[in-house]
Amino acid sequence: MARREERKLLVGLDVGTSKCAAVVGQITPDGEVEIVGRGEHASRGMNRGDVVNIEQTTQAIKRAVENAEHMANCRAQSVYVGISGTHIRSFNSTGVAPVRAGSVSERDVDSVMDAARAIAIPADQKILHVIPQEFVVDGREGIHDPIGMHGVRLEAKVHIVTGSISAAQNIYKCVESCGLKVDKLILQHLASSYATLLPDERDLGVCMVDIGGGTSDIAVFRGGSIRHTAVLPIAGNQVTNDISVAFRTPAPYAEELKVQYGVALPQFAAGHEEIEVRGVGDQPPRRLSRLTLAEVIKPRYEELFRFVRRELHRSEWYELIGGGVVLTGASAQMPGVVELAEQVFELPVRIGMPHNVAGLKDVTRNPAYATAVGLLLYGRQSRPQVARAANQGFGYWMQRAGEWFKGSF
Ligand SMILES: Nc1ncnc2c1ncn2[C@@H]1O[C@H](COP(=O)(O)OP(=O)(O)OP(=O)(O)O)[C@@H](O)[C@H]1O
Ligand SMILES: [Mg+2]
Structure with a gap:
């Protein structure tokens, strides 16, 4: 197997509430990042961004990294890891x-x-x-x-x-138990925004919302710099839970219904379309219209966007984000979410896919990978040789910022 150093590889590891995702990026001779490996495993040891079960989280990291290594035909030694949660x-x-x-x-x-x-x-x-x-x-x-x-x-x-010191230490412990070194611990929303926002949006003012499973992470940029960050404890898992309660169906099945048939606005579901809903225990399945499903999903997304809008007003950035809102994270894939968000924010909204990277399409065209790709890009930018080559501007200061917080944990 090729050694990591010979091929100039970086590994981004997103330890999320729903999934643990690892991506391997190869630095091309002209300094670009090409995604050459990806691995994913369901994350059961996390709750709202926090490690709650060391063993399960370690196993999820191990599987995700192994799959990514296998695809990239390499052996990872260190990883750029994301951190989020309500303790931030x-x-x-x-x-x-x-x-x-x-x-x-x-x-x-x-x-x-x-x-x-x-x-x-x-x-x-x-x-x-x-x-x-x-x-x-x-x-x-x-x-x-x-x-x-x-x-x-x-x-x-x-x-x-x-x-939180203990939250960070738990992540270190899980990663190191897999025989990996932590290159750097990076705020997840900083990573996601690094992967999805365009320079002119960052200049004009923009709010990125990464809607995951356990948390929705917010980052506001203006004048080219980060101005405000926040973590809201509402995301895709609450939508799934609402479906489970409203239709009295087990959570894994509610998740399937949501991903397969869910829409955030009723007009995205044809009224006559019917779906079969499995009952709890030995209760027989029932048939429901897709419109009814939309009526359960819409209020929760609407509530989330109202919370984000309130946070923007509270922090006094709402009036200053002329570039609008960028939604990312796997929950941003729900059809109708852009239109619903535009109604609530009264601002332009778009979906943020990872950009500035080449390679595997199921990573570069997938908002669920925004954090993992952003971790890689952050890692590349903060490497001294890259930053010094630029010698000034954002890259240089990212590298310096890396040195300023180095050794914090
Ligand atoms: N196609 C889809 N449409 C709508 N929601 C989806 C889709 N695919 C996945 N989801 C939802 O996205 C959520 C997971 O998002 P993501 O993978 O970004 O989370 P995570 O990074 O693991 O969690 P977090 O960032 O909260 O720690 C789940 O609630 C899942 O139901
Ligand atoms: Mg996430």
């Missing part, structure tokens, strides 16, 4: 430092970033990311790369993401 906290902060030698040096940037991250956080939380939004040199705002600029006062505006 995020906020903006600023730091100030003097410019020591007349023009801004890397040391000055390190000092100002240290100042920005010097904030009190709860004892059970650790900093996951300190992401630079912009720098201000002697009052001049909107600077993305301050190195070499003349001035006496440097200010950094950053977005800080923290997570």
Whole structure:
């Protein structure tokens, strides 16, 4: 088997509530990422983004990675892993430092970033990311790369993401039990947005919502930088549960009904179409119209979008996302979801597929793989050799951001 180093491979591992997905990306000579392997396994040891069963989560990771390795004909040694869950906290902060030698040096940037991250956080939380939004040199705002600029006062505006220490340690434990090293632990919504958002959307203002099984993860960008993140505990599993309760049918069958016949708006279901619904225990199956199924699904998606809209108003970003809303995650595949979201948000909405990668179509055309692909892209961008080659701009600061939070766990 080819060794990972010889082929320049990276592995992204999305440990989700519904599925554990691993993707192997090969870096081509011109620096692009080609997806050459993918593996997936049902995730039973997770609840709303949190590990609740170490053994089951370890097994799911093992299977997913093995399948991806098999397809890519390689052996993975380390992985970029995603983290999310209701324990994630995020906020903006600023730091100030003097410019020591007349023009801004890397040391000055390190000092100002240290100042920005010097904030009190709860004892059970650790900093996951300190992401630079912009720098201000002697009052001049909107600077993305301050190195070499003349001035006496440097200010950094950053977005800080923290997570529960024990939640992160549990992920480390599961991954390391599979004989793998964690390259980096990355916020899942940061990864998904990295895979799905376009540069002009990030500039103009956009809200990405990754609707998974256990959580819906929100990331707001504007001016090219991340401004706000949030995790909502409503997602696809609640929709399945509603179907199960409303039709008195077992959860696995409710899931099948949802994926096969579900629509988010009644007009997407022809009124006369009937489906057979299996009963609980020895109750006989019943026939129901697809329209009735839509009437159960719609309110839950609507509720989710209303929560997202409320979160955007609360954080005062609603008026500033001219680029609209991008929906991703497997639950974004429900027919009619874009139209329903447009009604609630009163903004343009689109589905975010992983972009900027070539290779396996069932990954690159599948919103369920946005996080796993984003982890890979983040990993590639944060590798020193890639970031230094660019030597400035987003890639460079991603790499620096990697160094700033390195060793947090
Ligand atoms: N074709 C489909 N249409 C609608 N929903 C779907 C479809 N396929 C899968 N889902 C739903 O998507 C959800 C899983 O989404 P996803 O795979 O993105 O979650 P995850 O990443 O494992 O979970 P999380 O991000 O919450 O930790 C499940 O609730 C599943 O029912
Ligand atoms: Mg997910």
